Amino acid sequence: MPGVIPYLIRAYCNWIEDNNLTPYVLVRAKSKGLSIPDGFENNGKIVLNISASATADRLINNESISFKARFHGKSQKIIVPCEAVMSIYANENGEGMLFDNKGISSDKGDKNQALRY
Amino acid sequence: MPGVIPYLIRAYCNWIEDNNLTPYVLVRAKSKGLSIPDGFENNGKIVLNISASATADRLINNESISFKARFHGKSQKIIVPCEAVMSIYANENGEGMLFDNKGISSDKGDKNQALRY
Numbered sequence: 001m002p003g004v005i006p007y008l009i010r011a012y013c014n015w016i017e018d019n020n021l022t023p024y025v026l027v028r029a030k031s032k033g034l035s036i037p038d039g040f041e042n043n044g045k046i047v048l049n050i051s052a053s054a055t056a057d058r059l060i061n062n063e064s065i066s067f068k069a070r071f072h073g074k075s076q077k078i079i080v081p082c083e084a085v086m087s088i089y090a091n092e093n094g095e096g097m098l099f100d101n102k103g104i105s106s107d108k109g110d111k112n113q114a115l116r117y
Numbered sequence: 118m119p120g121v122i123p124y125l126i127r128a129y130c131n132w133i134e135d136n137n138l139t140p141y142v143l144v145r146a147k148s149k150g151l152s153i154p155d156g157f158e159n160n161g162k163i164v165l166n167i168s169a170s171a172t173a174d175r176l177i178n179n180e181s182i183s184f185k186a187r188f189h190g191k192s193q194k195i196i197v198p199c200e201a202v203m204s205i206y207a208n209e210n211g212e213g214m215l216f217d218n219k220g221i222s223s224d225k226g227d228k229n230q231a232l233r234y
Contacts, residue, residue, distance in 0.1 A: 001212065004132045011128035015121045095118065 005099055006062045006082045012097050013050065013060060013088065021090035022051045025065065031084030033064065037071045048080065049091070122216055123179045123199045129214050130167065130177060130205065138207035139168045142182065148201030150181065154188045165197065166208070 009025075016023040025048050027034065029041040040046050048069075052058060055067035056075070065080045089096025126142075133140040142165050144151065146158040157163050165186075169175060172184035173192070182197045206213025 001136050001210075002132075004129065004212075007128040007132040008125070011124040012121065015119075015124040019118050093118075095121075 002062060003082070005085065006060065008097060008099070009065065009082060009085060009088055010060050016088075016090045016096070017052060019090070021092045021095075022049060022054075023088060023096075024049055024091045025080065025088050026086045027080050028084045028086055031081055033079065033081040034084050035077065035079040037076055040071075045086070048078070050088075119179060120199070122202065123177065125214060125216070126182065126199060126202060126205055127177050133205075133207045133213070134169060136207070138209045139166060139171075140205060140213075141166055141208045142197065142205050143203045144197050145201045145203055148198055150196065150198040151201050152194065152196040154193055157188075162203070165195070167205075 013023045027036075027046045027048060029044050029046050036046060036048075040048075049055075050058065050065060050067065055069050055078075058065070058067040060082075062082070064082055065085070066078065068075050068077050070076075085099060087096055087098045130140045144153075144163045144165060146161050146163050153163060153165075157165075166172075167175065167182060167184065172186050172195075175182070175184040177199075179199070181199055182202070183195065185192050185194050187193075202216060204213055204215045
């Protein structure tokens with residue numbers, strides 16, 4: 001059964017933006033399929049603003065979150081496999097969901113936990 | 118902050134149907150705003166098949182799940198407030214999400230738990 005995590009990422013992204021807050025994702029660095037400029041990793045993790053206003057051509061499908069964003073003044077294409085997403089949350093208040101997602105399998109959505117950070 | 122539960126109900130409903138399974142909801146009977154034919158309550162709870170194939174005019178908005186369905190051969194309009202939904206799951210394998218949703222407040226989405234029943 002394909003994983004539920006992409007569906008949950010979309011749900012939380014919509015919920016956060018409908019509340020006029022800013023969706024951020026915490027991403028496991030060095031994940032297979034991750035495409036991101038160098039220099040953003042911190043302790044094996046990367047934090048990305050995926051809000052509609054900070055990105056262009058944002059697409060969250062069942063495989064990945066992809067968008068264009070400006071880094072050091074230059075537009076770059078970012079690809080984040082859904083299985084690399086550790087959590088999605090509103091930057092303003094931390095409300096969101098933590099995924100128990102080790103990147104090994106994408107069918108562990110049943111073990112996700114929503115939380116207030 | 119409006120609750121995340123309607124967003125999660127939509128996410129799980131889509132995920133379950135994309136996997137060719139049948140979404141069911143477990144609903145707290147006697148909830149305010151619940152509109153359902155008599156005789157389906159069992160121990161204070163009601164189980165409903167909300168699949169596209171078992172319903173007509175299904176709509177899941179931020180307030181309620183509404184649809185038409187046949188009961189005893191007669192089409193009837195059903196309205197289930199999102200805050201009355203205790204869980205959504207695939208009937209075939211029980212995968213889904215349990216909501217820690219007491220019907221008191223709709224902003225408790227951060228305490229939801231996904232589980233395998």
